[in-house]
Amino acid sequence: MADDLCFFSKVPMSLISWSITAFDIWVIDDLQDTFSLKSPKKSPLVLRMVVLMFAMVCGVYICSICLKQIGTRTTNEFLNVEEPQRPCPEPNIEPWEIPYVHYPKPKTYSRDECACNPVRYFAILSMQRSGSGWFETLLNNHTNISSNGEIFSVKVRRSNISSIVETLDTIYNLDWLSSASKNECTAAVGLKWMLNQGLLQHHEEIVEYFRTRGVSAIFLFRRNLLRRMISAEILARYKPLINATLLIRDLKQVEETQTKALEYFKSTRHIILYYEDILKNSTKLADVQEFLKVPKREVKSRQVKIHKGPLSNYVDNWDDLQKALNGTQYQSFLLGDYRK
Numbered sequence: 001m002a003d004d005l006c007f008f009s010k011v012p013m014s015l016i017s018w019s020i021t022a023f024d025i026w027v028i029d030d031l032q033d034t035f036s037l038k039s040p041k042k043s044p045l046v047l048r049m050v051v052l053m054f055a056m057v058c059g060v061y062i063c064s065i066c067l068k069q070i071g072t073r074t075t076n077e078f079l080n081v082e083e084p085q086r087p088c089p090e091p092n093i094e095p096w097e098i099p100y101v102h103y104p105k106p107k108t109y110s111r112d113e114c115a116c117n118p119v120r121y122f123a124i125l126s127m128q129r130s131g132s133g134w135f136e137t138l139l140n141n142h143t144n145i146s147s148n149g150e151i152f153s154v155k156v157r158r159s160n161i162s163s164i165v166e167t168l169d170t171i172y173n174l175d176w177l178s179s180a181s182k183n184e185c186t187a188a189v190g191l192k193w194m195l196n197q198g199l200l201q202h203h204e205e206i207v208e209y210f211r212t213r214g215v216s217a218i219f220l221f222r223r224n225l226l227r228r229m230i231s232a233e234i235l236a237r238y239k240p241l242i243n244a245t246l247l248i249r250d251l252k253q254v255e256e257t258q259t260k261a262l263e264y265f266k267s268t269r270h271i272i273l274y275y276e277d278i279l280k281n282s283t284k285l286a287d288v289q290e291f292l293k294v295p296k297r298e299v300k301s302r303q304v305k306i307h308k309g310p311l312s313n314y315v316d317n318w319d320d321l322q323k324a325l326n327g328t329q330y331q332s333f334l335l336g337d338y339r340k
């Protein structure tokens with residue numbers, strides 16, 4: 001309430017007097033209406049003077065409250081500057097963990113009672129159609145994890161390394177506000193980042209950023225790359241025709257991209273996960289929570305998998321694919337459901 005009143009303190013004097021006049025006229029009209037029924041002869045000039053006095057007293061009162069408030073505010077700010085930042089107590093962690101533990105001070109809000117809860121930084125490094133959307137909903141179901149989505153799908157944010165760094169700084173300072181933002185008690189904050197979204201292109205600087213800022217990487221890949229490819233094709237078209245001639249070349253390319261990413265980021269603290277394993281083995285999610293050092297919780301996702309059952313149901317030229325992969329290192333991709 002008092003804050004609202006202080007709106008007046010920021011407007012120029014002329015506006016205040018305007019608002020008083022407007023108020024004045026409005027009240028007078030109102031009073032005249034009521035009074036005119038009972039005493040039509042009453043002098044409107046006296047009435048005007050009374051209401052004007054009333055309005056002026058109100059104005060002075062509001063201004064004095066605002067001045068008082070501004071006074072306290074500036075003193076507080078002044079004190080904040082003067083008072084040395086009291087460091088949070090040493091967390092009970094192993095020495096190797098120290099570079100990975102942070103105490104961000106968001107610009108947009110206060111972490112309040114959790115200001116001394118350490119925060120870990122992470123990035124989910126993945127490729128399209130590898131289940132990272134589903135995986136992220138699982139992470140975000142944890143009260144202390146905030147994963148802000150595919151932030152670098154927006155091209156300007158990855159147009160050069162300075163925009164990338166600026167964006168990462170905002171995220172890791174807990175100032176990125178998205179639907180995944182949690183309360184002040186976030187203990188792990190990160191994003192989902194596809195390998196083709198500037199990550200491999202700027203890998204040297206990003207590895208350096210991860211090293212100096214203590215960011216951990218969660219690699220999320222899919223074991224069955226044929227399923228991944230078909231899943232992408234289905235998005236575009238029902239029962240796609242897969243070009244069998246290009247198939248092996250494309251699978252190799254995806255494998256090489258993944259290998260390259262692992263090679264580039266091998267010095268970063270990381271964990272490697274496969275979509276199929278998370279689906280089958282609930283221990284994997286506990287491993288991730290241990291990796292992020294958040295309290296162990298059971299996490300759920302409402303997102304359902306769309307494509308179930310044998311791949312042959314989804315592709316028009318299954319026989320061609322079988323022939324193309326038969327006897328190659330990718331033969332196992334042809335097998336049933338979520339097999340290796």
Ligand SMILES: *[C@@H]1O[C@H](CO)[C@@H](O)[C@H](O)[C@H]1NC(C)=O
Nearest residue numbers: 140141142143299300301302
């Ligand atoms: C986690 O999922 C459950 C079940 O869908 C839901 O009730 C709960 O509110 C979710 N928690 C968070 C923090 O999103």
Ligand SMILES: *[C@@H]1O[C@H](CO)[C@@H](O)[C@H](O)[C@H]1NC(C)=O
Nearest residue numbers: 155156157159160161162163
């Ligand atoms: C980086 O990209 C941003 C956004 O596209 C642009 O505003 C900025 O000038 C660029 N900086 C450099 C150093 O190229």
Ligand SMILES: *[C@@H]1O[C@H](CO)[C@@H](O)[C@H](O)[C@H]1NC(C)=O
Nearest residue numbers: 117143144183185186187295
């Ligand atoms: C997790 O969040 C809860 C409430 O949201 C908070 O009480 C708790 O301190 C947080 N834990 C950590 C490790 O930050």
Ligand SMILES: *[C@@H]1O[C@H](CO)[C@@H](O)[C@H](O)[C@H]1NC(C)=O
Nearest residue numbers: 241242243244245246247317
């Ligand atoms: C598969 O791709 C190759 C190379 O681009 C092309 O020559 C061939 O015609 C394509 N096959 C089909 C069935 O589209």
Ligand SMILES: *[C@@H]1O[C@H](CO)[C@@H](O)[C@H](O)[C@H]1NC(C)=O
Nearest residue numbers: 277280281282283284285287
């Ligand atoms: C599940 O994963 C854990 C490690 O994350 C592993 O030790 C265990 O053997 C796995 N269980 C199965 C059934 O694969």
Ligand SMILES: *[C@@H]1O[C@H](CO)[C@@H](O)[C@H](O)[C@H]1NC(C)=O
Nearest residue numbers: 319321322323324325326327
């Ligand atoms: C795969 O190749 C083997 C021989 O190498 C053959 O016996 C089998 O019929 C082939 N399967 C398919 C589905 O083409």
